[in-house]
Amino acid sequence: MSPVSTTLIAIETSTELASVALLHRGARFSRESLGAQTHSATVPGMIQSMLKEAGIRLSDCDALAFGAGPGAFTGVRTACGLAQGMAFGAGLPVVPVVTLLAMAERARTLGADNVLPLLDARMGEVYWAQYQFNNGWSTITGPTLSFASQLTASGLPAVCGSGLNAYQSDLSHLGVTSFLPEVMPHATDVLTLALIALHEGKSVHAREA
Numbered sequence: 004m005s006p007v008s009t010t011l012i013a014i015e016t017s018t019e020l021a022s023v024a025l026l027h028r029g030a031r032f033s034r035e036s037l038g039a040q041t042h043s044a045t046v047p048g049m050i051q052s053m054l055k056e057a058g059i060r061l062s063d064c065d066a067l068a069f070g071a072g073p074g075a076f077t078g079v080r081t082a083c084g085l086a087q088g089m090a091f092g093a094g095l096p097v098v099p100v101v102t103l104l105a106m107a108e109r110a111r112t113l114g115a116d117n118v119l120p121l122l123d124a125r126m127g128e129v130y131w132a133q134y135q136f137n138n139g140w141s142t143i144t145g146p147t148l149s150f151a152s153q154l155t156a157s158g159l160p161a162v163c164g165s166g167l168n169a170y171q172s173d174l175s176h177l178g179v180t181s182f183l184p185e186v187m188p189h190a191t192d193v194l195t196l197a198l199i200a201l202h203e204g205k206s207v208h209a210r211e212a
Contacts, residue, residue, distance in 0.1 A: 017074025121166025
C-alpha cells in the first residue's frame with residue numbers, strides 16, 4: 004500500500020468544531036460543522052456525504068483515524084467511539100492522532116516549525132504541548148494540563164489555538180511574539196499525520212482505540 008493508493012478517513016471532534024476528511028486516490032474531501040452538542044449526530048452524515056462524493060464505500064477504506072485528544076471529554080469520546088465502531092464494522096485498523104500535534108501541523112502550513120498549541124481547558128487551565136519540525140515532528144513537551152501562567156517553552160515558539168483567546172495575558176512570561184489564534188484542531192491535519200503513521204506501521208486494532 005503506497006500513500007498515493009491509500010484511502011483513509013479522519014474524524015476530529017475535540018472542540019466545538021466537528022470535522023471529517025477523506026483521502027482517496029490522492030484526492031482529499033472534507034466537511035465541518037459547528038455545534039458541540041450535535042457532533043455524534045452530524046459526523047456520520049458528513050462521512051456518508053464524503054464517501055458518496057468520492058464514489059466509494061466505507062469498506063473500500065484502508066483505515067480510520069481520529070483526533071485522540073486532549074480536548075473536551077465528550078468530543079474526544081465521540082471521535083473515538085465513531086472511529087472504533089466503524090472500524091469494527093468494516094474490519095479496518097485505527098490510527099489515533101494527538102489533537103495538539105494536529106494543530107502543530109496546521110501551524111506548519113502557516114510557516115511555523117516550533118509550535119506550542121493551546122486548547123482552553125476552562126478554569127484558567129490549558130491543554131498544551133510543544134513540537135519542533137525538522138524533516139518530521141519531534142516532541143519537546145508532551146501533552147500537559149496546567150494553568151496558563153505556568154507554561155514553559157523552549158525557544159520562542161509560535162503559540163496557537165483557543166487557549167490564546169482566553170489567556171493571552173497569562174502568557175507574557177514566555178516572551179513569544181508569534182500568535183496564531185485561528186489554528187484549531189481539524190480532520191484535514193489529523194488525516195495528514197495519520198497517513199504518515201499508517202505507513203510507519205503505527206495503526207492499532209479497533210479494540211485498542
